[in-house]
Amino acid sequence: MSAQPESDTLKVDGIRLSAVASGVRYTDRMDLVLIEMPKDASVVGAFTQNAFCAAPVQIARQHLLANTPRYFLINTGNANAGTGEAGLVDALRCCQSMADIARVQPDQILPFSTGVIGEPLPVEPILLGIPDAFSGLDERNWFDAATGIMTTDTQPKLASKAIKISGREVAIGGIAKGAGMIKPNMATMLAFVFTDLGIDQSDLDGLLQQSVSQSFNRITVDGDTSTNDACMLVATGQSHNYSSLEAAERATFQRALTDVFRELAMAIIKDAEGGTKFVTVRVENGLDEQECLAVAYTIAESPLVKTAMYAADPNWGRILAAVGRAGVRDFDLSALTIYLGDVCLVVAGELAPDYTEARGQAQMDEDEISIRVDLGRGSHAETVWTSDLSLDYVRINADYRT
Amino acid sequence: MSAQPESDTLKVDGIRLSAVASGVRYTDRMDLVLIEMPKDASVVGAFTQNAFCAAPVQIARQHLLANTPRYFLINTGNANAGTGEAGLVDALRCCQSMADIARVQPDQILPFSTGVIGEPLPVEPILLGIPDAFSGLDERNWFDAATGIMTTDTQPKLASKAIKISGREVAIGGIAKGAGMIKPNMATMLAFVFTDLGIDQSDLDGLLQQSVSQSFNRITVDGDTSTNDACMLVATGQSHNYSSLEAAERATFQRALTDVFRELAMAIIKDAEGGTKFVTVRVENGLDEQECLAVAYTIAESPLVKTAMYAADPNWGRILAAVGRAGVRDFDLSALTIYLGDVCLVVAGELAPDYTEARGQAQMDEDEISIRVDLGRGSHAETVWTSDLSLDYVRINADYRT
Numbered sequence: 015m016s017a018q019p020e021s022d023t024l025k026v027d028g029i030r031l032s033a034v035a036s037g038v039r040y041t042d043r044m045d046l047v048l049i050e051m052p053k054d055a056s057v058v059g060a061f062t063q064n065a066f067c068a069a070p071v072q073i074a075r076q077h078l079l080a081n082t083p084r085y086f087l088i089n090t091g092n093a094n095a096g097t098g099e100a101g102l103v104d105a106l107r108c109c110q111s112m113a114d115i116a117r118v119q120p121d122q123i124l125p126f127s128t129g130v131i132g133e134p135l136p137v138e139p140i141l142l143g144i145p146d147a148f149s150g151l152d153e154r155n156w157f158d159a160a161t162g163i164m165t166t167d168t169q170p171k172l173a174s175k176a177i178k179i180s181g182r183e184v185a186i187g188g189i190a191k192g193a194g195m196i197k198p199n200m201a202t203m204l205a206f207v208f209t210d211l212g213i214d215q216s217d218l219d220g221l222l223q224q225s226v227s228q229s230f231n232r233i234t235v236d237g238d239t240s241t242n243d244a245c246m247l248v249a250t251g252q253s254h255n256y257s258s259l260e261a262a263e264r265a266t267f268q269r270a271l272t273d274v275f276r277e278l279a280m281a282i283i284k285d286a287e288g289g290t291k292f293v294t295v296r297v298e299n300g301l302d303e304q305e306c307l308a309v310a311y312t313i314a315e316s317p318l319v320k321t322a323m324y325a326a327d328p329n330w331g332r333i334l335a336a337v338g339r340a341g342v343r344d345f346d347l348s349a350l351t352i353y354l355g356d357v358c359l360v361v362a363g364e365l366a367p368d369y370t371e372a373r374g375q376a377q378m379d380e381d382e383i384s385i386r387v388d389l390g391r392g393s394h395a396e397t398v399w400t401s402d403l404s405l406d407y408v409r410i411n412a413d414y415r416t
Numbered sequence: 417m418s419a420q421p422e423s424d425t426l427k428v429d430g431i432r433l434s435a436v437a438s439g440v441r442y443t444d445r446m447d448l449v450l451i452e453m454p455k456d457a458s459v460v461g462a463f464t465q466n467a468f469c470a471a472p473v474q475i476a477r478q479h480l481l482a483n484t485p486r487y488f489l490i491n492t493g494n495a496n497a498g499t500g501e502a503g504l505v506d507a508l509r510c511c512q513s514m515a516d517i518a519r520v521q522p523d524q525i526l527p528f529s530t531g532v533i534g535e536p537l538p539v540e541p542i543l544l545g546i547p548d549a550f551s552g553l554d555e556r557n558w559f560d561a562a563t564g565i566m567t568t569d570t571q572p573k574l575a576s577k578a579i580k581i582s583g584r585e586v587a588i589g590g591i592a593k594g595a596g597m598i599k600p601n602m603a604t605m606l607a608f609v610f611t612d613l614g615i616d617q618s619d620l621d622g623l624l625q626q627s628v629s630q631s632f633n634r635i636t637v638d639g640d641t642s643t644n645d646a647c648m649l650v651a652t653g654q655s656h657n658y659s660s661l662e663a664a665e666r667a668t669f670q671r672a673l674t675d676v677f678r679e680l681a682m683a684i685i686k687d688a689e690g691g692t693k694f695v696t697v698r699v700e701n702g703l704d705e706q707e708c709l710a711v712a713y714t715i716a717e718s719p720l721v722k723t724a725m726y727a728a729d730p731n732w733g734r735i736l737a738a739v740g741r742a743g744v745r746d747f748d749l750s751a752l753t754i755y756l757g758d759v760c761l762v763v764a765g766e767l768a769p770d771y772t773e774a775r776g777q778a779q780m781d782e783d784e785i786s787i788r789v790d791l792g793r794g795s796h797a798e799t800v801w802t803s804d805l806s807l808d809y810v811r812i813n814a815d816y817r818t
Contacts, residue, residue, distance in 0.1 A: 065747040066740035066765065096736050098766030131733025132767055317719070317805075318813055325814035331533025334498050338468035345467040363468065364500030365534055403719075405810050411720055412727035 024156045024174045024187045027210040028052040028250030032150035033162030036143025038136050039091030039129060044162035046140060048112075048147040049086040049206060055250045056212070057083045057124075058219040060226050062243040069094045069101030069135075070125040071242060073109065077121040084122040086206060086246065087112050087144075090165050090191075093242045094127040094135040104135040111141045115148050126204055128165055128191065128242050160189035163204055166410060167191050169285050173277035177270045179263050184211045184253050186270055190278035192243075192285075205230060205245040205278055211267065212251025213259065221268055222247045229275035232398045233283050247271075283399045288406030291323045292382045298395040299388050305342060306396035309387055312340035320403035323383060328374030330359045337387060349390030355383070426558045426576045426589045429612040430454040430652030434552035435564030438545030440538050441493030441531060446564035448542060450514075450549040451488040451608060457652045458614070459485045459526075460621040462628050464645040471496045471503030471537075472527040473646060475511065479523040486524040488608060488648065489514050489546075492567050492593075496529040496537040506537040513543045517550050528606055528646060530567055530593065562591035565606055568812060569593050571687050575679035579672045581665050586613045586655050588672055592680035594645075594687075607632060607647040607680055613669065614653025615661065623670055624649045631677035634800045635685050649673075685801045690808030693725045694784045700797040701790050707744060708798035711789055714742035722805035725785060730776025732761045739789060751792030757785070 029051060036046040051057065059078060061071050077083065087108060094101045109123035127135065160170035174187035192203030213221070222245070230245055259267060284292055295314045300306035313319055316336040322329040333352060338345075347363030355377035358366040377383065431453060438448040453459065461480060463473050479485065489510060496503045511525035518525075529537065562572035576589035594605030615623070624647070632647055661669060686694055697716045702708035715721055718738040724731040735754060740747075749765030757779035760768040779785065 064737060064740040065744065065749065066736055093733070096733055096762070096765070096767060098764070131731075131737060317809070321810050321813035324810065327814070329533075331495070331498055334468055335466060335533060338466040342467065347467065360498070362500070363498070365498060403810060405807050407719075408723050408726065408805060408807050408810055411723035412729070 024172060025153055026185045026187050026208040026250060027252030028055065029208045029248070030151040030153050031155040031159040032147045032152065033155065033158040034143045034146045034150060036089070036139040038089050038139050044158060045090045046143040046147055047086075047088040047159045047162040048144075048151060049088070049159065050116075050151050051084055051086075051208075051248050052250050052252065053082065053084060054212075055082070055248050056215045056218045057246065057248050058215060058222045059124075059244055059246045060222060060230075064243075066096060068127060068131075068242045069097055069105045070127045071244060073102065073105045074124040074126060074244065077109070077124050081119055081121040083124050084118045085112055085116060086124050086126060088126040088128075088163055088204065089135075089140055090127075090163060091129040092127060092133060092135050093129045093131045095242055096132040097134060100134060104137045107137055108135075108140050108144070111144050112148075115145060124246070126242070126244060128163070128204055156187065156189060160191075163189065163191040165191060166287055167285050169281070171278055171281040171285070173274045173281070175270045175274050177266055179211065179254065179259075179266060182254055184209060184267070186274050188274055188278060190282060192282040203230065203243050203245075203282060205275070206248070207246070207271070207274060207278075208248045208250065209267075209271075210250050210253035212253075212255030213249040214256075217259065217264075218247060218249050221264075221271055224268060225272040225275045228272050229279040232396070233279050233400065245275075280399065283401055286401030286407075287410045288404040288408070289401030290381075290404050291402040293323055293400045293402065294382070294384045294397060295387075295400065296384070296395065296397045297387045297389065299390050299392055300394045300396075301389075301392035302394050303396060305389070305392075306394050307398070309337055309340040309342060309389065310396055310398040312336045313385060313387070314398050314400035317403055320400070323378070323402035324404045326375070326378040328354060328371065328378045330354065330365070330374065333385060334360060334363075342389070346391065351388040351390065353384075353386040353388075354378070355380070426574060427555055428587045428589050428610040428652065429654030430457065431610045431650070432553040432555050433557040433561040434549045434554065435557065435560040436545045436548045436552060438491070438541040440491050440541050446560060447492045448545040448549055449488075449490040449561045449564040450546075450553060451490070451561065452518075452553050453486055453488075453610075453650050454652050454654065455484065455486060456614075457484070457650050458617045458620045459648065459650050460617060460624045461526075461646055461648045462624060462632075466645075468498060470529060470533075471499055471507045472529045475504065475507045476526040476528060476646065479511070479526050483521055483523040485526050486520045487514055487518060488526050488528060490528040490530075490565055490606065491537075491542055492529075492565060493531040494529060494535060494537050495531045495533045498534040499536060502536060506539050509539050510537075510542050510546070513546050514550075517547060526648070530565070530606055558589065558591060562593075565591065565593040567593060568689055569687050571683070573680055573683040573687070575676045575683070577672045577676050579668055581613065581656065581661075581668060584656055586611060586669070588676050590676055590680060592684060594684040605632065605645050605647075605684055607677070608650070609648070609673070609676060609680075610650045610652065611669075611673075612652050612655035614655075614657030615651040619661065619666075620649060620651050623666075623673055626670060627674040627677045630674050631681040634798070635681050635802065647677075682801065685803055688803030688809075689812045690806040690810070691803030692783075692806050693804040695725055695802045695804065696784070696786045696799060697789075697802065698786070698797065698799045699789045699791065701792050701794055702744075702796045702798075703791075703794035704796050705798060707791070707794075708796050709800070711739055711742040711744065711791065712798055712800040714738045715787060715789070716800050716802035719805055722802070725780070725804035726806045728777070728780040730756060730773065730780045732756065732767070732776065735787060736762060736765075744791070748793065753790040753792065755786075755788040755790075756780070757782070
């Protein structure tokens with residue numbers, strides 16, 4: 015990702031951002047991010063499906079239903095999750111303080127938190143940081159905002175795209191964070207994406223769900239779903255306003271939105287904790303989505319496949335064993351083909367006749383590895399993206415709290 | 417496990433064993449094990465549920481249906497999996513050779529293989545090793561047999577138990593291997609358990625299934641199911657013969673059998689690849705088996721929980737997040753309690769008021785860690801056993817083929 019160049023040109027009319035170091039967990043690290051939206055913006059969100067959704071997620075959902083959001087208030091260092099009633103009170107105190115300064119209603123603030131689970135939110139540093147965050151709002155602060163929401167990320171993640179709709183330029187731009195506890199149905203990840211197009215709430219929600227299903231909901235690092243994940247999409251309506259888009263325009267916008275979501279999702283995988291490989295798993299010609307995803311995730315989450323990737327070992331037996339335990343019903347192995355990059359590994363459930371270890375090794379030596387499974391029994395296809403399982407993944411997660 | 421003392425006394429009337437170094441993959445390492453059963457023995461088995469079951473598994477299943485087994489022929493170093501028609505031919509050649517020497521039918525030989533997937537079985541070393549294995553058969557060779565079936569295991573695994581049925585002594589004894597690719601529905605594991613009681617085939621099968629469901633099908637190291645797993649149970653009928661056991665006797669035998677299976681299953685977890693902790697996950701008061709197992713396995717297979725165990729970090733937020741994503745329907749968090757050992761972590765979805773980091777740390781510092789989740793919504797309970805995720809797990813699996 016070339017984050018800096020993008021952030022120089024990134025601008026979405028109506029959006030202002032800021033990031034400050036409030037000292038939630040670490041000193042001298044930007045950890046409090048504020049994003050301002052114009053008052054007529056449409057705002058939609060997709061939230062974690064973990065039963066223990068964190069206090070800020072609960073509040074953000076309620077506020078989104080109750081009023082028109084004007085600010086996203088995001089802290090890192092502490093997830094305010096597993097904190098019960100006290101956590102809700104803490105999140106609401108932050109909203110109240112922000113609302114007082116900005117002269118809006120408290121339910122026009124959507125709070126987001128990411129970091130360690132199960133410890134009380136340090137509210138005081140956040141309250142002290144809010145005035146600086148408010149006075150620092152600027153339409154150019156995308157890079158700082160992307161940096162301020164990082165936790166174990168090593169790179170800020172930004173993506174943007176300009177498209178034309180009815181001859182006029184429309185911007186889509188966003189930021190995301192996430193590196194571990196990444197799993198579909200929202201990962202330990204936050205994403206905030208904005209467009210200056212005006213789209214009504216319900217239409218925007220359809221666009222969000224469609225693009226999320228092809229991006230953030232198709233990545234996995236370790237199969238863990240966090241308590242705090244959210245992807246927010248905001249349409250400011252500062253370039254043009256539509257009550258609803260025509261079909262062709264809608265398709266153009268949907269494609270561009272998916273591109274931005276995917277670029278952010280790929281950036282998360284490329285920054286996966288300890289990751290040394292970027293792995294694409296595509297399952298083709300399955301009966302349906304469920305079957306394709308089951309096979310794809312069984313491969314993508316197998317510790318044995320992931321350690322083989324880390325070792326750059328073309329241990330195709332592990333891929334085959336993962337496919338075999340994915341629960342495909344009435345599996346006809348004679349129709350199955352598996353490719354590593356463009357090298358055919360398995361035909362009809364057996365090692366391909368022209369496969370050689372040298373050909374497999376050449377694929378595994380690449381930084382980006384592609385596994386393609388052709389089930390040969392239907393016409394559905396799905397793609398998921400993952401990383402390898404390295405010594406550093408264990409080191410990072412064994413050391414995270416110490 | 418105190419393997420050596422057990423092997424000194426372990427004896428099941430009618431069973432003879434041997435182990436030789438045939439050079440399948442390594443030189444000077446016992447890799448070919450032969451086990452002889454008397455001709456009237458009842459033999460039952462539970463096999464891998466992986467769709468790619470290996471050639472020997474396919475042959476063993478067929479032979480078990482077709483004839484009365486007389487020999488188990490087990491090689492390590494090569495799994496003869498993903499080897500297609502050639503793999504079946506190779507396995508049958510080994511059976512034929514064994515049958516010729518022992519003067520039985522080829523379908524009275526059940527072949528088992530474990531080791532690297534996807535490479536042709538080196539048949540010649542096995543054929544050359546069979547005569548020595550046959551001439552070496554002895555009723556005392558349990559330790560050698562347990563050693564000969566090891567792959568990445570660091571310890572041979574034996575277990576035995578003597579019980580009294582109708583006042584007469586009955587022996588149950590067995591061996592197992594397995595350290596990685598361990599997952600319910602048979603892991604990368606082989607287990608061979610024997611009793612000198614005589615029990616008919618169908619009754620024995622019921623006993624096997626019941627004991628497997630409470631032992632080998634409740635352990636997980638890395639969530640991967642191998643292509644080669646099998647658990648065989650043999651009743652030689654050399655102590656007493658029953659067409660069917662009375663209810664009380666049957667219960668006594670079932671308990672003892674489950675004890676032996678569990679001891680072997682625990683030995684596998686204690687020898688888990690790179691494992692430094694033995695972790696018991698018990699889920700109580702769920703609605704049904706499926707729900708309890710879903711929660712238990714989500715915890716037991718979470719890389720984040722497992723790395724926290726490795727770090728001896730009482731990172732209870734990761735346990736809570738795993739419970740939350742296990743897919744429990746209509747989850748009432750106010751009824752939920754989570755314990756680490758005897759320390760209450762979570763009450764009603766929040767950190768327990770009397771929990772302290774020091775109390776959690778004391779539990780995590782133990783070699784054996786217990787996680788207990790009380791769902792508070794039913795009366796079913798399930799227990800699974802697992803290990804942690806360590807740097808050595810990654811090292812071992814990144815290096816396995818090199």
